[in-house]
Amino acid sequence: MAEEKKKRKGISKAALKKSFRLYKYVKPYRGEFAIGLIFLVLSSAANLAFPKYLGDLVDATKSEDIFEKINEIILILAIILVAQAVVSFFRVLLFVNVTQKTLANLRQETYQHLIQLPISFFNRKRVGELNSRISSDISLLQETFTTTLAEFIRQIIVIFGGITILLVTSPQLTFFMLMVVPLVIVLAVFFGRFIRSYAKKMQNEVADSNTIVEETLQGIFNVKAYANEFFEIARYRKRTDEVARLGMKGGLYRGAFSSFMVLGMFGAMVAVIWQGVNLMANNELQPGELMSFLFYTAFIGGSIGGLASVYANLQKAIGATEALMDIFDEGKEELQAKEDREPLPNFKGEFELKNLSFSYPNRPDTKVLNNLSFEVKAGEQIAVVGPSGAGKSTLVSMILNFYQPESGELLFDGRPATDYQLSALRDHMAVVPQDVFLFGGSIRENISYGKPGASEEEIIEAAQKANAWSFIQEFPEGLDTLVGERGVQLSGGQRQRVAIARAILKDPRILILDEATSALDSESERLVQDALDHLMKGRTSLVIAHRLATVRAADRILVMDHGELVEMGTHEELIQKEDGIYQNLSQLQFNT
């Protein structure tokens, strides 16, 4: 909404300044762009030459060597025509080439920047909005570069060039024309806009009335159960009556608009012709000159009228550029490409939190993690339990270095997390989340996401260890089975086992699991649990635990509440603690 408003407010200086940053992407192709611009100027100038020669053609009938003169002018017109055709072709070609290369650059850089932004950025923005940055905003720029900008320049040339030629032909008539024609056109543009806004109001009203139909038919069960049919009929009648009222009022304005067009436009034309004919009668103007004058007037009028929509398009494009540039102003995470990562062959997978506190940037007053201190040894299996909102998922995010602690420290193998390259560190971690996200491709692609370029054998072995191989084999297409968008074509348990196979393939030192709470049937639960046990073996693991089995088997249990670590110990130790949170939780959850 705020953005919409910004777009409508016109072109601000700051927005314009931001838009000039786009030049960086055009710069490599500025030579081609400049030639395109020259061609554009040439073709617009050629356009302007037309009425003049047409007028000359008419006036040639009065000269003595009439046929020679006519042939000469026709030849010039033909040359202009051919030249314009050639120039226009190359102008379009050059502009399209420059635009495509520039936009590819811009798309790549936007995506590159976007995907490297920290999680905190994605918390603030909606995915749909970001998507539209890359798709519709950049497409808008495409239209601007190829069409709108050229239109704009052409219109400016036609308006100023045309007026200059007219001034040379007849200053008197030009002044008269300039007093009448632009005024009528500007009025027509505003009137047209007003009518469009009216049509929009009507559309909204129609949409509202359609919503009533849609909602009540979808919720027909409720409508009938509450005996509200007549209430809905009245509601719908009111809306549709309003549509009709608005429509009729709009019709009135539209009728007035066509009368205005007839009177205004043709009236202006007639007035100019009247003045012109008067001048002609006084022998101050030739008939051909009057004709070309009228042509120029039509050209200029058309260009002034067209400027409004070009301006609106430019405004939109500047808004889109501004929004894009805002993304570039966001600080990236410091990530490293595969080949630049420092290998950590002896990474053990120990980690330690020292008095770590954290608040989300959008809620700085709420401490989500409060003074957390604990150490996890290599290969240890830690279960984290606690009531909803205790900060368990936030803890996981901290370990993955998605956020920076507000105070305190996070150490890996005794060294501060900031000592490591972020990508190298994350290379040694894997997460199996509660809501497994699968990409829309095949099972193979989804598993090998854990290790891009993994061999067939490695993928199969990982699938076997994850208890996924048997169901994969049952699909006619095996590993190449497509999982559907977000993996909808697989069951919950199957999705989880694919995610486990992915983690196995990654072979991380630190494993983070968010156990699924959604009820899997006992057979899949056993298969998933079995796969998880396999995965955890020999690795440091931190499990947000919901299952009794996990909690019992863990080497240590951390109990969190309100961002604090309130209890820590084995199941046996904690269960003894009278009135302890763990004791309560386990009584509630596990009926022990």
Ligand SMILES: Nc1ncnc2c1ncn2[C@@H]1O[C@H](COP(=O)(O)OP(=O)(O)OP(=O)(O)O)[C@@H](O)[C@H]1O
């Ligand atoms: N991105 C965020 N921005 C702001 N606050 C957040 C964000 N994510 C979580 N919180 C808040 O932080 C607190 C801890 O949330 P967290 O998700 O870590 O809890 P949890 O223990 O994992 O809960 P659950 O068991 O329900 O998943 C909650 O009060 C939550 O509202």
